[in-house]
Amino acid sequence: MGAMSAVEVRDLTRLYFTGKRRRSREEVVALDGVDLEMVEGEVHGLLGPNGAGKTTLVKILSTVLLPTSGEARVLGFDVVKDTEEVRSRVGIVFGGERGLYLRLTPRRILRYWAALYKLPDDVGAERSEKLIDRVGLAEWADRRVETFSRGMKQRLHLARGLIADPPVLFLDEPTTGMDPVSAHDFRELIGELRAEGRTVLLTTHDMAEAEAVCDRVTLLDRGVILGTKTPATVAEWLGSFERVEAGQVPEDVTNKIRGVDGVTSVDLMDGDRIRVHTEKPETVRSVLSLLIDADVTDLATSRPSLEEVYLGVFGRDRGMSV
Amino acid sequence: MTEFLSGWRRQWDVVTSTPDYWMTLITNPLLAVLFLAIVQNAGRDDLLGHAVLAPALLGMWAMSLFISGEVVARDRDFGLLEASLATPSSYGMVTTGRIALVTVLALLGFVESWLTALVLFGVAIPIRHPLAFATGIGLSAFAMAGTALLMSALFIRSTSVRRFQNTLSYPFYVLGGILVPVALLPDWIQPFSRVIFLSWSSDLLRDSVDVPPVEDLGWRLLAIASLGAISFLVGRWLVRRMEDHIRQTGEVSFT
Numbered sequence: 001m002g003a004m005s006a007v008e009v010r011d012l013t014r015l016y017f018t019g020k021r022r023r024s025r026e027e028v029v030a031l032d033g034v035d036l037e038m039v040e041g042e043v044h045g046l047l048g049p050n051g052a053g054k055t056t057l058v059k060i061l062s063t064v065l066l067p068t069s070g071e072a073r074v075l076g077f078d079v080v081k082d083t084e085e086v087r088s089r090v091g092i093v094f095g096g097e098r099g100l101y102l103r104l105t106p107r108r109i110l111r112y113w114a115a116l117y118k119l120p121d122d123v124g125a126e127r128s129e130k131l132i133d134r135v136g137l138a139e140w141a142d143r144r145v146e147t148f149s150r151g152m153k154q155r156l157h158l159a160r161g162l163i164a165d166p167p168v169l170f171l172d173e174p175t176t177g178m179d180p181v182s183a184h185d186f187r188e189l190i191g192e193l194r195a196e197g198r199t200v201l202l203t204t205h206d207m208a209e210a211e212a213v214c215d216r217v218t219l220l221d222r223g224v225i226l227g228t229k230t231p232a233t234v235a236e237w238l239g240s241f242e243r244v245e246a247g248q249v250p251e252d253v254t255n256k257i258r259g260v261d262g263v264t265s266v267d268l269m270d271g272d273r274i275r276v277h278t279e280k281p282e283t284v285r286s287v288l289s290l291l292i293d294a295d296v297t298d299l300a301t302s303r304p305s306l307e308e309v310y311l312g313v314f315g316r317d318r319g320m321s322v
Numbered sequence: 323m324t325e326f327l328s329g330w331r332r333q334w335d336v337v338t339s340t341p342d343y344w345m346t347l348i349t350n351p352l353l354a355v356l357f358l359a360i361v362q363n364a365g366r367d368d369l370l371g372h373a374v375l376a377p378a379l380l381g382m383w384a385m386s387l388f389i390s391g392e393v394v395a396r397d398r399d400f401g402l403l404e405a406s407l408a409t410p411s412s413y414g415m416v417t418t419g420r421i422a423l424v425t426v427l428a429l430l431g432f433v434e435s436w437l438t439a440l441v442l443f444g445v446a447i448p449i450r451h452p453l454a455f456a457t458g459i460g461l462s463a464f465a466m467a468g469t470a471l472l473m474s475a476l477f478i479r480s481t482s483v484r485r486f487q488n489t490l491s492y493p494f495y496v497l498g499g500i501l502v503p504v505a506l507l508p509d510w511i512q513p514f515s516r517v518i519f520l521s522w523s524s525d526l527l528r529d530s531v532d533v534p535p536v537e538d539l540g541w542r543l544l545a546i547a548s549l550g551a552i553s554f555l556v557g558r559w560l561v562r563r564m565e566d567h568i569r570q571t572g573e574v575s576f577t
Contacts, residue, residue, distance in 0.1 A: 104339055
C-alpha cells in the first residue's frame with residue numbers, strides 16, 4: 001500500500017486582476033491548471049523563478065488565498081471549505097525580514113503564536129522553550145528580535161512555523177537573503193523535519209538548495225508546472241549547464257571554443273573576457289583544456305542560473321522568452 | 323474567550339515593549355494640571371470635577387485612536403496579517419482582546435487625573451453619584467473598544483494611517499463634548515455630536531461628579547451602550563470583510 005497523500009492539487013487556477021476600475025483592469029494568470037501531489041513524509045521542492053506562482057500556491061494551500069478554480073486538499077481537507085482543519089494542521093514559514101514583531105523577544109513571540117494555534121498555556125510554554133533551544137536561540141530567548149541577524153530571524157520563523165507541531169509545513173523561500181553558513185544550517189533543520197516524518201513543501205529559486213534537501217522537485221514557471229523531477233536530474237542540470245568565464249583569451253582560442261560540442265554560446269564581455277555557456281556535463285572539461293593549453297590562467301566556472309537551465313531544458317516549450 | 327485572552331496578552335507584551343505607547347498616560351497629569359489651574363484661577367471650583375474628567379477622556383480617545391486604531395495596520399506593515407489569518411484563531415476576536423487591553427489601560431488616566439487634583443491641588447474630587455459614574459465608565463470603555471475596533475478596520479484601507487489619526491483627534495475632542503459640554507456648542511453641531519458616544523459619556527460622567535441628581539440615567543446609559551454596540555458590530559463586520567477581501571484578491575489592503 002502506497003503512502004497517503006498529504007497535499008493534492010487538481011487543475012488549480014488563480015487569476016489576479018490589476019487596476020481598480022472594472023473596465024481597465026487586466027487579468028494576470030498566477031497559476032494555470034496546476035496539478036500536484038505530495039505524499040506524507042516527503043520533502044517536496046517547488047522550484048521556479050520570481051513570479052512563477054510559488055507563493056500563490058503556498059497561500060492557497062495555507063487557506064489565506066482562494067483559488068479561482070480547481071481543488072486543493074491538505075491531509076484530505078479542502079482548503080476552501082475546511083479552513084479550520086487545514087489551519088490547525090499546517091505550519092507556514094515565510095522568508096525575509098518581515099513577519100515578526102521586532103520589539104518582542106522570541107519567547108514572547110512563540111507564546112503568542114502558540115495561543116493563536118489554541119495550545120493550552122503549559123503546552124505552549126513547553127513547546128516554545130524546546131523550539132527556542134532547537135533552532136539555537138536559547139541564548140537570545142529574552143532579547144528583542146530587532147537585534148537579530150537575518151539568519152536568526154529565519155530560525156525564529158521556522159520555530160514559529162513548528163509551534164503547533166504541524167504534520168505539514170510550507171516553507172516559502174526560507175533561505176532568501178541568508179548567508180551561506182546560515183542557509184546550510186537551515187537545510188540541516190529541514191533534514192531533521194524529514195526524519196520526524198513531516199511533509200514539507202519548500203519553495204525556492206535555488207536549484208542547489210532543491211537538489212540538496214528535496215525528495216522530488218516540481219518545476220513551476222509562469223503558473224504552469226513544467227514537470228516533477230528527482231534531485232539527481234536537477235544535479236545533472238547544474239553540471240550540464242555550467243558556465244566558464246575566462247580573461248585574456250586569444251581570438252583564435254575563442255573561435256575554437258565556439259566549435260566545441262556542447263557549447264551553446266560564447267558571450268564577449270568587457271575587455272577581453274568571455275563567458276561560455278554549455279549544455280553537456282563533459283563540455284566544461286573540453287573548454288577548460290583548450291584554455292589551459294593556450295596558457296589562459298584567469299579562469300572560473302560557475303553554476304547556471306535557474307533561468308538558464310529553464311531556457312536550456314524547456315526553452316522551446318516556454319517560447320524562449322526567459 | 324481563549325482568543326480574546328491571547329490578544330489581550332499579546333498587546334500587553336507589545337505595550338510593555340513600546341515606550342511610545344505610554345506617552346499619553348505620562349502626559350495626562352500635565353494636562354490635568356492645565357485644566358485644574360484654569361478652572362481654579364477662574365474661581366470656578368464647582369468645575370474642578372469637570373477639569374479632572376477632561377484629560378482622562380482625552381487620553382482614552384487618544385490611546386484608542388493612536389494605539390488600538392493601528393493594531394491591524396501594524397500587523398499588515400510588519401507582514402503578520404496573513405500569517406495570523408492562517409491560524410485557527412478568529413482574527414477579529416484576537417484583535418478585540420488587544421483593543422480591550424488598551425482601553426483598560428486608558429482608564430488609568432481617570433485615576434491619574436484624580437490623584438493629580440489631590441496631590442498637586444489638594445482637592446479630593448467627590449464622586450457624588452458612584453453608580454452612575456461606575457456604569458458610565460464601564461459602558462464608555464465598552465463603547466471606546468467598539469469604536470477602536472471600527473477605526474482599526476477602517477484604517478487598514480489607508481496607506482497613511484497617521485493622516486486618519488490626526489484628522490480624528492481634535493475634531494472629536496470637540497464633537498465628543500470633552501472640552502466643552504455639547505449643550506454649549508452651536509445648535510447645528512449638536513445632532514452630529516449625539517451620534518458620537520463620547521458626547522453622552524462626557525456629559526454623564528460630569529453629571530456624576532456634580533451635586534444635582536443625574537437625570538435620565540437609563541436612557542443615557544442605553545445611548546452609550548447602543549452606539550458602542552453598533553460600532554463594535556460594524557467593526558467586526560469590517561474585519562471579517564477584510565479577511566474575505568484578502569482571501570479573494572490577495573491584497574492586504576483596500577488601497
